[in-house]
Amino acid sequence: MLLVCFQLSTITLPAQVNLQEKLPLNPKVKTGQLKNGLKYYILENKMPEKRAELRLVVNAGSINEDEDQLGLAHMAEHMAFNGTKNFRKNEIISFLQDIGVGFGNDLNAYTSFNETVYILPIPLQNKENLEKGMQVLEDWAHQVSYMDEDINDERAIILEESRLGKGADDRLYRQLYPKLFAGSRYAERLPIGKDSIISNFHPDAIRRFYKDWYRPDLMAVIVVGDIDTDEVEAMIKKHFSKIKKAKKPRERAEEKMPPYEASSVLVATDHEAIAYSIGISYPFFPADKSNTLESYRNYLIESLLFRMFNQRLQELVQQENAPFVTGNIGSLDWVRGYKMYMLNASPGTGDVRKALNALAEEMERAIRFGFTGPEFERAKKSLIANYERSYNNRDKTSSAELVDELIGHFLEGEPVPGIEKEFEYVQQLLHGITLDEVNRKMEWFKQNSNRVIYILGPDKAEANLPTEAEVLQSIAAVESRQDIQPYEEKRVSGSLMEELPAGGKVVNKTVNEQYNATEITLSNGVKVTLKPTTFKNDEILMSATRFGGKSLYGEADKYNAEYAVQIVSAMGVGNFSPTDLRKMLAGKNVSVSPSISTLTEGVRGSSVKKDLETMLQLTYLYLTNPRKDTALFNSFINRNKLQYANIGANPQVAFLDTMYAVLYQNHPLAPVAIPKSSNFEKVNLDRALEIYKERFADAAGLHFVFVGSFDEAEIIPLLEQYLGALPTVPGTTHEFADNQVRMVKGKEFLKFHKGKEKQSLILAFYNGQAPYSEEFELNIAALSEILNIRIIEELREKVQGIYGGGTSGALSKYPTGEFNFVLQLPCGPEKVDTLIKASREEFRLMMEKGPDPSYLKKVKEQWKESYRANIQQNNYWLEQITQHIILGKNPDRFVNYEKYVDALTEKDIQEAAKLVFGSNNEFIAVLMPEEDQ
Ligand SMILES: [Zn+2]
Numbered sequence: 001m002l003l004v005c006f007q008l009s010t011i012t013l014p015a016q017v018n019l020q021e022k023l024p025l026n027p028k029v030k031t032g033q034l035k036n037g038l039k040y041y042i043l044e045n046k047m048p049e050k051r052a053e054l055r056l057v058v059n060a061g062s063i064n065e066d067e068d069q070l071g072l073a074h075m076a077e078h079m080a081f082n083g084t085k086n087f088r089k090n091e092i093i094s095f096l097q098d099i100g101v102g103f104g105n106d107l108n109a110y111t112s113f114n115e116t117v118y119i120l121p122i123p124l125q126n127k128e129n130l131e132k133g134m135q136v137l138e139d140w141a142h143q144v145s146y147m148d149e150d151i152n153d154e155r156a157i158i159l160e161e162s163r164l165g166k167g168a169d170d171r172l173y174r175q176l177y178p179k180l181f182a183g184s185r186y187a188e189r190l191p192i193g194k195d196s197i198i199s200n201f202h203p204d205a206i207r208r209f210y211k212d213w214y215r216p217d218l219m220a221v222i223v224v225g226d227i228d229t230d231e232v233e234a235m236i237k238k239h240f241s242k243i244k245k246a247k248k249p250r251e252r253a254e255e256k257m258p259p260y261e262a263s264s265v266l267v268a269t270d271h272e273a274i275a276y277s278i279g280i281s282y283p284f285f286p287a288d289k290s291n292t293l294e295s296y297r298n299y300l301i302e303s304l305l306f307r308m309f310n311q312r313l314q315e316l317v318q319q320e321n322a323p324f325v326t327g328n329i330g331s332l333d334w335v336r337g338y339k340m341y342m343l344n345a346s347p348g349t350g351d352v353r354k355a356l357n358a359l360a361e362e363m364e365r366a367i368r369f370g371f372t373g374p375e376f377e378r379a380k381k382s383l384i385a386n387y388e389r390s391y392n393n394r395d396k397t398s399s400a401e402l403v404d405e406l407i408g409h410f411l412e413g414e415p416v417p418g419i420e421k422e423f424e425y426v427q428q429l430l431h432g433i434t435l436d437e438v439n440r441k442m443e444w445f446k447q448n449s450n451r452v453i454y455i456l457g458p459d460k461a462e463a464n465l466p467t468e469a470e471v472l473q474s475i476a477a478v479e480s481r482q483d484i485q486p487y488e489e490k491r492v493s494g495s496l497m498e499e500l501p502a503g504g505k506v507v508n509k510t511v512n513e514q515y516n517a518t519e520i521t522l523s524n525g526v527k528v529t530l531k532p533t534t535f536k537n538d539e540i541l542m543s544a545t546r547f548g549g550k551s552l553y554g555e556a557d558k559y560n561a562e563y564a565v566q567i568v569s570a571m572g573v574g575n576f577s578p579t580d581l582r583k584m585l586a587g588k589n590v591s592v593s594p595s596i597s598t599l600t601e602g603v604r605g606s607s608v609k610k611d612l613e614t615m616l617q618l619t620y621l622y623l624t625n626p627r628k629d630t631a632l633f634n635s636f637i638n639r640n641k642l643q644y645a646n647i648g649a650n651p652q653v654a655f656l657d658t659m660y661a662v663l664y665q666n667h668p669l670a671p672v673a674i675p676k677s678s679n680f681e682k683v684n685l686d687r688a689l690e691i692y693k694e695r696f697a698d699a700a701g702l703h704f705v706f707v708g709s710f711d712e713a714e715i716i717p718l719l720e721q722y723l724g725a726l727p728t729v730p731g732t733t734h735e736f737a738d739n740q741v742r743m744v745k746g747k748e749f750l751k752f753h754k755g756k757e758k759q760s761l762i763l764a765f766y767n768g769q770a771p772y773s774e775e776f777e778l779n780i781a782a783l784s785e786i787l788n789i790r791i792i793e794e795l796r797e798k799v800q801g802i803y804g805g806g807t808s809g810a811l812s813k814y815p816t817g818e819f820n821f822v823l824q825l826p827c828g829p830e831k832v833d834t835l836i837k838a839s840r841e842e843f844r845l846m847m848e849k850g851p852d853p854s855y856l857k858k859v860k861e862q863w864k865e866s867y868r869a870n871i872q873q874n875n876y877w878l879e880q881i882t883q884h885i886i887l888g889k890n891p892d893r894f895v896n897y898e899k900y901v902d903a904l905t906e907k908d909i910q911e912a913a914k915l916v917f918g919s920n921n922e923f924i925a926v927l928m929p930e931e932d933q
Contacts, residue, residue, distance in 0.1 A: 017428055019294035026418035029406065030229045036245045037217030038141075040236045041406045043224045045399045048869045052130060052225025053403040054120040056137045057410055059220075060213035062191040063113045063255050063336075071193015072206045074111040075158050076214070079206065080118065081108070082150040084139035089150060090797065092136055096120075097789065097858040099129050100865030111191050114336045115411055121400070123865045124226060131235065138239040141219060144210060151203045156800035158198050164803060164826055165192055166757040168272035168650070172456040175268045179452050180281060183258040186335060215246040220410040224399040257338045259283035260450040265468035269459035272756065274646045274653070276352050276457030278324075280343040280359060280475075283448050287339045289413050296415065297429045300383070305438050306330060307379040308371045312362060312487060313345070315579050317639070318570070320631040323347065323358030325639045336412065341445070348642030352455055353466055353474065360478040367446050369486035370439030374583075380430055381587025389589050389608050391423040392538035458646050492580045496617045504724025506716060514891035515881060518712060522724040528704040529885070530712055531877055538608045540708035541878045542592075542615065545602035545886050546701040551736040551815070555668045557691060559682045562672055564692040565596050567685070570636035571629040573621040578632075585614070592618040594696065598671065599736040599814055600886060601695045602702070609709060616722035623696045623726055626689060633685045645677040651755030655927040659763060662750050663923060669739045699726035701734040703885050707878045738815035743767045748923040753930055760829045761927040762836060767820040768919035772813035774893055775900075779912040780819055782904055784809040785859040786851045790842050791825075799838055801831040809916065813887055821916045829928050836924065843917040850910030860901050867897050 025031065030042040062073040081103075083089040093103045100123050101108075109118045118140050122133040177187035221240060223232050260283045288295040306329055313327035324345040332340045343363060347355035371379075390397070397419070408414035417425070453471055457463075466474065504523035512519050517531040553561040572578050592605040592615055603622060607615035648654045657674045664670035672679065704723060706715065743765060770776065788806040795802050805825040812818050825835050870876040880894045893900050 017293060017432070019292060019297065021293050023291050023293065023296060023415035023417045023425070024421070025409065026416050026421070028418065029416070030233060032233070034216065034237065034241050036241065036243055037215075037219075038240050038243065039220040039410060040233070040240075041220065041222045041410065042227070042229045042232045042236075043399075043402060043406070044227060044229050045224050045397070045402055046226050047396050047398050048872050049226050050124045051399065051869065052122045052124060052133075052223055052227050053399045054122055054133050054137055055220075055222040055403055055407060056118040056120075056140050057220045057222060057407055058116040058118075058214055059114070059218040059411055060252065061112050061114045061116055062189045062193070063185065064213050064252070065189060065193075065209065066205075068197065068201060068205050069209050070189070070197045071158065071162075071191075071195075072197070072201065072209045073116060073213075074191045074193060075154060075198065076144075076206055076210050077109045077111045077116050077118075078154050078158065079146060079151065079210075080140045080144050082154060083145040083147060084136075085143035085145065086135055086139050090793075092139075094858075095132065095136070098861060099123055099126070100861035100863075102862050103792070113186060113189060113191065113334065115407075117407060122225075123868075125865075125868075130227070130232075134235050134239050137221060138243075141214065141216075141240065142243045144214075146203070146207050146210065148203050151206060153797075153800065155198055157796060157803055158193075159195060160801070160803035160827065162192050162195055162198070163757070163759055163828060166759060167755075168270040168274075172268050172270050172273060176266055176452075176454050176456065179264055179266055179454070181257070181335070182260065182264075182452075184255050184335075186255065186257070212250050213252075215249060216240070216243045217245070217249065218252060220407075222403055222406045222410070224403040224406065226399075254337050255335075257284040257335050259285065259448070260452060263449070263451050263453065263472060265471045266452070266454040266456075267465055267468055267471065268454075268456050269465070270457075271459055272649050272651060273456065273458045274650050275346055275348045275643065276350075276355070276455060276463075277344065277346045278352065278356055278359065279345075279452075279454045280363070281452040281454075282341040282445065283450055284335060284338040284340045285448075287333065287337055289337070291413060291415050293425065293429065296425060297433070300426065300429055301433055301438055301441055302331065303383060304376070304379045304433070305371075305441055307382065308375045308438075309362070309366060311375065311378075311582070312366075314582075316358065316362070318577075318579060318632060318635055320635050320638075322635055322639060324350070324355040325643050327359065327362075346643075348639070349458065349460070349463075349645040350642040352457070352463060356453075356455070356466070356471065357474055357478055360475045361481075361484060363445060364479055364481070365484055365487060367442045368484060370442060371435065372487060372489050373435060374489050375487070376435040376438065378583060378586035380433075384426060384430060385587045385589050387419075387423050387426045389538060390419050392608065393536045394419045396536045458649060460646070490580070492583045493575060494584075496574065496576070496584065496614065496621065500721065501620065501725035503721040505720055506724075512891070514895055517881070520716070520719070522720065524724055524726060524728045525700050525730065526702055526704065526723050526726055526728065528706065528719055528723065529881055530710075530715065531705070531707045531881065532710055532712060533708055533874055533877065535708075535872050535874050537709055539874055540607050540609065540612055540615070540706060540710050541874050542605040542607075542619070542704065542706050543602060543878055543882045544604075544619075544702045544704040545600050545882055546703060546734045547599060547736045547814075547886070548601045548695060548734045549597050549599045549736055551599050551739055553691065557687065558669060559672075559679045560684060560688040561596065561691050562679070563683055564688045564695070565594050567633060567636060567683070567688050568622075568626040568692050569593070571632045572627040573618070574625050574627060576627065577629060588614055590614045590618065592622055594622050594692075596692075596695055612710065612715065613718055613722075616718055620722045620725065623699060626692055626696075628685070628689060630685065637680045637683060640675070640680045641677045644675050644680075647674065647676070651759070651929075652761060652927065654754050655752045655761065655925070658752050659750060659925040662748060662925070663743055663765060664741060665744050667739075667741050669741050671741075697727065698729045698732060699723075700728040700730065700732050702726070705878055705881045705885070707874045707881070736815060742818070743820060743921075744923050745921050747920070750923075750925040751928060752925065753928045755927070755929045758829055758929050759927070760827050760832050760929070762823070762825040762827065762832060762839075763925045764823040764836070764839070765820065765923040765925075766822075766916050766919060766921060767818060768915070768921050770811060770817050770819045770915060772811060772817040774889060775908075776912070777811040778900060778904065779908045780809040780811050780821070780916065782856065782859055783846065783909050783912040783916065784821070785862070786855045786909060787842060787846065789855055789858060791839070794842065795825065795835055795838055799831070799834060801825075801835045801838075802827050819916060832926055832928070836926075843913065846910065846913035847917050850906040850913070853906055856904065856906055856909060860904065863901050864898050867901075 181187040324347045327345040409416045508521040550561040588611045590607040590611040660673045809821040
């Protein structure tokens with residue numbers, strides 16, 4: 001905290017900040033406009049190295065569709081992958097896979113109301129890739145083929161995508177949108193469009209959309225990465241200058257969004273909804289796009305206000321008889337040119353009237369009394385801490401993040417001054433913002449009182465939902481109440497630990513040459529692996545793990561063990577409740593969370609350099625001093641009961657619940673896949689706390705790993721002080737228990753009927769015993785990746801039965817060597833049999849012939865390319881080292897990963913397929929709609 005106060009008080013402020021000054025575009029960005037109107041933005045950035053992020057941004061989306069084109073902006077995006085002048089059908093996907101870029105459903109593009117964005121991450125191991133990537137972008141911009149046959153084939157895939165979005169939420173929100181977006185076309189222009197139009201439109205309608213809106217004056221090319229900006233500029237000019245200007249361009253007007261003329265209410269229910277959601281939406285207003293320091297200052301004021309308000313809602317959620325289980329205020333900005341403030345809450349299946357009144361009361365409290373000085377100070381500290389972290393990592397920001405900022409800049413003129421400049425502005429401006437000013441901002445909510453209020457959720461008679469008139473009456477009643485009290489600030493102790501524990505000493509220190517890491521043993525037996533890196537300037541990650549976990553507890557303790565960690569997190573540590581802890585930690589970038597999983601227990605954490613000691617103190621407290629608080633425990637139990645009471649109304653959830661019972665043959669210790677209300681009735685506070693202490697009170701055998709921007713000489717005294725002080729019982733061993741929880745064997749088939757929509761889901765499981773080896777683990781993973789490419793080619797493109805789907809495979813070492821392989825295909829009920837047959841055929845071919853070499857090559861490239869990006873990230877190192885410690889893996893397979901990938905052969909994949917699909921253990925579960933019985 002010291003550091004921030006220091007900066008705030010000593011910064012030399014200019015005599016007067018000129019609020020009319022415009023925020024400049026980051027001078028490192030090379031920008032320009034071609035004669036045809038196309039804009040470009042180029043930025044050199046070496047995170048990650050040898051990679052560039054290319055984007056084609058089209059300033060047009062579903063809002064630009066004519067009445068006969070609903071859904072065609074999105075479909076035009078799909079057509080870009082179905083053939084262009086230089087890449088025949090699917091060649092783009094194949095080219096991307098060959099250079100190591102995975103293709104996933106829509107992962108390489110998205111369409112929204114106002115824009116369509118094409119995403120091309122290009123590996124630069126081979127320099128020619130950049131030129132070819134630029135050709136792809138150019139083809140998308142003006143040379144998509146739009147053959148009749150390809151258009152007709154794509155209809156089914158779009159309809160499958162549309163099918164995925166259906167269900168209770170979709171039905172409820174489609175009733176809300178006309179009220180929320182009253183007076184504009186937004187409600188009638190959801191990007192997914194209308195099924196009837198997708199099925200029947202004339203191919204000319206989509207060609208017309210492409211011709212009307214894909215034109216240079218509405219486009220930008222953005223390139224961020226490990227590139228030479230002059231070179232890229234020349235390439236852009238070469239490829240995009242030849243695109244002709246539109247002769248008679250249609251006007252690209254922004255859709256108007258008028259403010260609400262009066263308040264209105266929607267109370268709507270649905271048989272398949274699982275919980276109530278309540279919203280109070282304030283009227284849309286034009287967003288300030290002036291890009292001046294003043295507009296930026298207003299944005300900071302708004303951020304502070306939301307931070308303080310959200311803290312209060314958080315505190316309410318944690319009360320013993322909380323009015324709702326989640327609550328939030330924020331701004332919605334996907335309506336171009338406008339903003340809207342929205343207050344949301346969900347009482348789960350609880351009392352809707354009480355929740356609505358509580359929301360209205362919080363708003364009224366903030367309007368009448370504003371926020372307090374301590375709340376304001378905390379909000380400022382945490383806001384500036386976020387900027388400070390970004391600033392400290394300024395030269396280590398990923399290209400993907402930077403490219404997103406530039407997209408926002410092109411489309412909506414969002415300021416992109418660069419983090420150096422931005423941090424400077426934040427410090428200057430924040431200094432001058434007063435609490436009074438923020439509190440006055442609450443006036444806006446009073447003046448703009450035409451609201452859309454909604455209550456959406458399950459149709460349960462006992463819920464006693466208010467009528468629309470009652471909703472307005474009860475809000476008015478809250479607003480005229482005389483007894484609303486100001487927020488009361490509770491004082492929180494100034495330090496996490498009053499007294500520091502008696503630390504230990506390093507007793508052994510060695511170097512792990514393979515990881516290039518230091519391994520130390522502390523006097524209490526706790527081990528630590530230290531891997532300092534320079535991937536970020538200010539990021540330290542921590543993890544610790546050992547065997548044990550929930551496996552050590554029987555049926556009677558199942559839920560006590562399951563929720564022990566969540567319960568402690570809900571009650572706090574040391575003398576601090578979670579609310580007090582948040583106050584205490586305001587302005588710090590630190591988090592610590594313990595975990596108890598099936599076979600292991602441990603702790604994870606992250607911090608910036610200045611908060612490293614806080615992270616270690618928190619770790620010490622979480623392991624040695626969990627806090628007991630009956631009221632907070634009750635709040636936790638009530639919240640969860642309300643949240644999950646009606647979860648089975650969702651057809652997919654009900655299906656999964658039944659499916660898991662078959663999969664694990666009703667084993668009493670099977671993993672909790674679907675949380676149920678009744679689970680929480682079986683939890684006993686004292687026993688859960690006891691289990692937590694049993695797992696953590698003895699730190700013997702815990703192996704910590706630290707990765708990131710720390711200095712070994714500086715961190716070791718802190719590790720001695722805190723980790724060296726953890727109590728250990730010498731001579732204890734920590735093992736898991738094998739409770740014989742196994743997946744069902746033999747052939748099984750489950751058909752489950754539920755749901756109004758024509759939605760099905762196929763899940764197929766293949767499992768069996770196999771001795772664990774790292775080689776075989778890689779073979780199974782490769783088998784899964786290859787099948788995923790085949791599934792897209794066959795089941796999506798040829799059968800046209802799915803939008804997305806695929807397999808995943810794993811080989812476990814503990815509690816026993818076992819493989820399991822899962823196929824997942826969401827689809828229409830009429831396609832279920834065809835898809836099961838087609839998948840089995842793929843599996844059979846893989847067993848009999850192995851994969852075509854071209855597929856294995858694609859998978860290898862993709863893996864190596866993601867490895868090259870991952871290996872520059874702290875997260876990845878932390879994960880790998882931790883895994884290697886617990887599973888006793890060979891570090892060379894991680895450090896020299898590419899060597900092992902290169903060694904994979906088609907034969908390896910075929911052998912894996914024979915084991916997986918030849919095992920005779922096949923469990924297929926299918927969800928079918930109600931009416932298909
Ligand atoms: Zn799509």
